[in-house]
Amino acid sequence: MSEKRKESCDGLSNELVQRAFGELSMSRRRRLAKHTHRCPHCQAEYEDLRSLAKGLASLPHEHAPQALLAQVRDKTLALPMGRRGTVRAWVTAVLAVVLASLALFRFAGRPAPTVYSAEEIAHARIQVEMAMGIWGKAMADTRSIIDRRKPSVSLNRSVHRSLALALKPFTTGE
């Protein structure tokens, strides 16, 4: 490794570095080559720099140890839930989509639900009221149905039964 060089060569120091690291333009490289042929100091410096460039380029690129990467994976998964909120939101969204799709497939092709008339709904309500023991309400509802109908129209069987059941406590004298 040489270090001595002529004072007259000082201006070429930067160009020698650039040439050794392959960053000098062709024209400047030719001019510098002419000089280094005549000047052993610059030639020696160029060779030093060239071997330095090779040495730097040959330094091995190393992977991080696998144990370290595994440790990082463990630590990232163990972070507080707030950090993992995005993941949770994504999982929830995907689950919701899956459930919605399943429901769509399950009910697709079935007949539309039956539409009940107001009277049928009123009958059902009376039965529920009676089952729950709300006798006064059941009676009032039954009466309103009867009042709405003409006397000539016979009540259907369920209304009869409802009425009979509703009036039972009163007719038996309780």
Place this chain on the structure above:
Amino acid sequence: MKALRFKILLQVHERRIFTYALYFLGNRADAQDACQEVLLRVWRHLDELQWDAAGPWIMRVTRNLCVDIIRTRKHHVALFDENVVALNEPMHNPAHDPLEIAHRRLMQEQVSAALLRLPELQRSAVILRDVQDLSYNQISAILQLPLNSVKVYILRGRQALRKIICQQYRGEMEHVRKA
């Protein structure tokens, strides 16, 4: 989704982070600490990280962490071991001349030891350019310096490295002569 992004970034940048830390710090244990901390920071900031800006950001964080480690280590000079970088090239490669391999290994050891004697910015710039083969523009983005300053740091760093290696060589020759 986040885990997948992290995995990709890890695969792309893990080697570059570790290599930079290893040659910047010259110490395998410190390089591992730095690498681990960088990867954890990447995970923490993953939501804010843009794909195209991730590379320079990661290397900037790596460099800052390495500088912090060196600053805290200044009080513990005994830990600063220049020869700690182990070069893992196999010696018994039949395709290569053993003498040539030995010469290259010697050169690698000299260069990696000399790198540790450079000022911090020169060292960063030289490692990024001549070891990791990044462009001047990429280095400018990582170091957050103008392009011309980066060129000057790299030039000065290379010249300083040559001088350090020359001095080292001269010292070794004198030692041999005395023996």
